[in-house]
Amino acid sequence: MRVIAAMSGGVDSAVAAARAVDEGHDVTGVHLALSRNPRSYRSGARGCCSIEDAGDARRAADVLGIPFYVWDMSEEFADEVVDDFVAEYTAGRTPNPCLRCNEKIKFAAVLDRALALGFDGVVTGHYAQLRAAHDGTVEMHRAIDHGKDQSYVLGVLTQEQLAHSLFPLGGTDKTSVRAEAEQRGLQVAQKPDSHDICFVADGDNAGWLRDKLGPKQGAIVDEDGETLREHDGAYAFTIGQRRGLRLGVPADDGKPRFVLDIEPVSGTVTVGPREHLRVDALDGIKPLWSGRVPGGRLDCTVQLRAHGDEHAASVEVDESEVRVELRDPAYGIAPGQACVIYDGTRVVGSATIAQTRRVTV
Structure with missing residues (x-):
């Protein structure tokens, strides 16, 4: 397969690209330039979009011996991620810009451009697993390393996008990935993981x-x-x-x-008081399904934050919304966050939380 490897400049995307090369794919490395003024974004190792990151990605591509390009996605990023972040906070909601970036940039704009250029798919360093289902569809499952699992922020991906995605790290833990990077001579082997929101330069x-x-x-x-x-x-x-x-x-x-x-x-x-944050039900809008659209009522689990716990739940689905009843309560859940629905380790889909209902105490 001819694939684009999205190379952020971190260790995960570098090792993912290397594994794609080992598997015999024709790999081209791409770094996304997301800022109209790169110096306005974070420098150093706390973010994922700094000037230094672009250099690290290029050096990793050189070690792997693959072509490397920088794609300017700054206009799309500003429109779909930054402006959305501001609008959501203005409306009193709590957005997740990383989830929005995956949906609109890394697996929409980038994949669309890759397919238009004749590539077959996109490789990323996300920690999630893809499996072929009996009916020929592609299922997304949690990563083996649950501490690094990123299926929550990938819960917005559709079946068409999953069919053109590769996640080589889903069956590996982070310690092994760093060790492999060392063995391959990648300078980013011990580079700290990115944190915070990349377009907020000082983390404030x-x-x-x-x-x-x-x-x-x-x-x-x-x-x-x-x-x-x-x-x-x-x-x-x-x-x-x-x-x-x-x-x-x-x-x-x-x-x-x-x-x-x-x-x-x-x-x-x-x-x-904290007890008044208790939530036992919520409504979600704008559902996105990773495969077949489920019908009726699902007995499942849901995750409501990027690093939050799973909650046993009953989910009722219709065309435009989902209604979730939690069997164990959640606390501090805000409109604008994502509710990702799981059947065991498999991602069923996601929805944006529109409102929550609290237990009266």
């Missing part, structure tokens, strides 16, 4: 949003509506947040308070 999400949106005063209130203090922007808060509230006056019971609700129009942030 609230400060970045404040620069984009400007201050917008509102109130932090308790559940009785009593104002505890003013704030400069509701976008600095997320559902379930405890740290950084700076309330000064403790709750009557002396227990910590958490963000329970964000009202984007007035900017009102409501805080209260």
Whole structure:
């Protein structure tokens, strides 16, 4: 197969490309330039889109002896990921930009361009497994290394996209990947993993949003509506947040308070006890299915955060939404996050959380 290897400049994508070469594929390395001004994105090893990363990707391609190109995807990235991130926070929701990037950039724009250029698919360093089902479809399963499993952020992929994807690392743990990189002479073998949001240069999400949106005063209130203090922007808060509230006056019971609700129009942030974050049901919109569209009610598990726990659930599906009843409660779940549905280790699909329902205590 003629394949594009998406090379971020990290150890995972470099080893994935190397394994694709070993398997006999005709591999071309591609690094995605995602910033209109590369110096405005993170430098160093904390992100995944820095100038240094492009150089690391090129050196890895040289070691592997494969062609290497840089594709400018900055316009698509700004429109589909950055602008969406700002809009979601403005609406009082909590987006996952990495999931959005996988959906719209790495497995839509990149794959579309690769197929248009005559390639057969795209190789990435994601930790997930692909298996052929009895009916000829491609199933996506959790990675062997559950600590590195990335099936949650890949839960937006459709059957057409999975059929043109290769994830060579899904059956390997991260320690083995680093050891293999050392053996292959790849300089990125011990490069730290990327963290945080790549387009927020200093990791200060609230400060970045404040620069984009400007201050917008509102109130932090308790559940009785009593104002505890003013704030400069509701976008600095997320559902379930405890740290950084700076309330000064403790709750009557002396227990910590958490963000329970964000009202984007007035900017009102409501805080209260952790037990009021409990969620036992949620509604999801814009469902995306990894294979056949399920019908009726599913007994399954769901994951509600990128590194969150699985929850036993019952899911009812119709054309435009899913309704999820959790058999064990979740806490601090916010609209805008993704609900990814699993049947054992297999990804069934995903939906965007529109609203949650809490147990009355």
